[in-house]
Amino acid sequence: MTDDSRVLEAKNLSVEIEVPAGILHAVTNVTLHVDKGETLGIVGESGCGKSITSLAIMNLLPSKATRTASKLQLEGKDLLSLSERELASLRGNSMGMIFQDPMTSLNPVYRIGEQLEEVYIQHGKGNRKEARERAAYLLDKVGIIAPRERLSQYPHQLSGGLRQRMMIAMTLMCEPSLVIADEPTTALDVTMQAQTLNLLSSLQDEFKMGLILITHDLGVVARMADRVLVMYAGKAVETGTSQQVFDHPTHPYTQGLIQCIPVPGKTSNDGRLGSIKGMVPALIGDLRGCMFRNRCAYVSEKCHASEIQFNQISPGRGYRCLLEANECADNLEGNLGTEIVQ
């Protein structure tokens, strides 16, 4: 793998947010990278820092949040040393973001065309006419019929699925090398979800961009992602290729997540699906020990005390737990990963 193919590299990315109760450790020492044409899935339940991680990469954090990292590079450019103005010239240009809710993510008072074209013009890619050509071309790409007519419509005249396609087309206007999709299908109904995901992956094949797909839906990750980063309480708890993570989940949290997916033919009709008891702990103040310990079936004394190291099994494959990798695997075999609530 050459350095040329590396789109994004982040090392020890942390985000702290000042709240009235103290310092909220939203993201702690997350290390990740995305290569050209590759999809990295970030998985975890609500409040575990997925979205904050993506906003931190884009430098769109709320003003009360501070971002630190030992390395944050986009195509070799050091994002940490750039001014806000220089960062703005990269946003929408070299890196784009697709948001969760297409119903509220477009400005209601401007035409679709205007909203697509302005990003192209802002980044000096061409004049109004060229921007219109590009917008029509991309709407066609994202499977919108009669793109030119659509450009003169307003967001409220379109359905949710169409709006999300508009968002995708808008993100691609300047052909970014990195696209972050934050729960792109969560707000859509099931048929639109599948279509939108297919669309994203075919666009990725065509434009060769690096894609970070943030979701809580493991099914989406299994389908789309080359590599997976599982986050819990603001920390990476497991990384690996999709195959590794789904076939041999190592961290008790990942195991729990996987057991929540119904499998046709395997999950009995009258039995209940697995669930992970308890909730994500509050991340305020001085945090020590394993964050998952209050919900973990294998919790021991040691889990409370020390900082849990991230065990690197092989390059790109690792987990954050005191158990040995084979112990974890055995646990799953015995189906002890989570308690099945009856």
Add this chain to the structure above:
Amino acid sequence: MLNFVIHRIYVSILVAITVSVIGFSLLRISGDLAAELAGEDASTEEIAEVAKAYGLDRPFHVQYFDWAGKALSGDLGRSLFTNELVVELITDRIGVTFKLAIYSLILGLLLAVPLGVLASTRPNTWIDRMALGLAVFGQAIPNFWLALIMILFFGVTLRWLPISGSETEWHFVMPTLTLGLTVMPQFMRLTRTGMLDVLDSDFIRTARAKGLNPIRVLFKHALRNAILPVISLAAVVFGFLLGGSVIMESIFALNGVGFLAFESIQRQDFPVVQSIVVMLSFIYILLTFLSDVINAQLDPRIRLG
């Protein structure tokens, strides 16, 4: 858009008819007009004569249609006091009132909108506090007091500005400052809260994620959404300024409609009072119509929804 405008015009006409009936009846139920006109020691016969002379003995609906029919053709009757045509009385003075209202509204908006936008981008900083402080000041200070203080300071002590009359533009400076400062706080607050709301919305985050210039995000994407309620309020405030500047007109001896209304009420000059009431109501209706049209122009959801 055309459908929207036609519908609004239709609604406005219905409201105007209703308002004219109410305006007409209010004066009739405020007392026996004939008795008031005839004077305190008039006999029953004299009152009946007065009633007959002014047509007040006819049934209510006949009186209304007679008045409304004449009003439509531009005849609002004559002042009982000076015998001048009411239309002339009003048209002579509406210019002054209109000018003062426009100046004050523009001043209020020019101060309020930039200040509101500025405050919203830096919530809870000294800029925000200063803007809010100014708003509280503007709202808390009675405008007649402010007017008198200004007369004392700029007019009497410094002798910079004329203190009464409406002959030159200089005469409008102090009344405009006073009224502008009175209406500014509501615009400022509405702009500020509207902007705070909009700046927090998803589509602003989208605009930032697109790498747009922050000024563009603020004025193109945020303000256009936040300004809609301010426009509706401006229409109402303009109506208030046209009808409610009675005190300012009295203090600065500006010979406007407010002052005329005040005089006419004291003299029980009912044709004049009635005409002013109905005219101001019509102005309100017209302004509401205009603000609806502007809002529809700015927000496609209203226009096409």
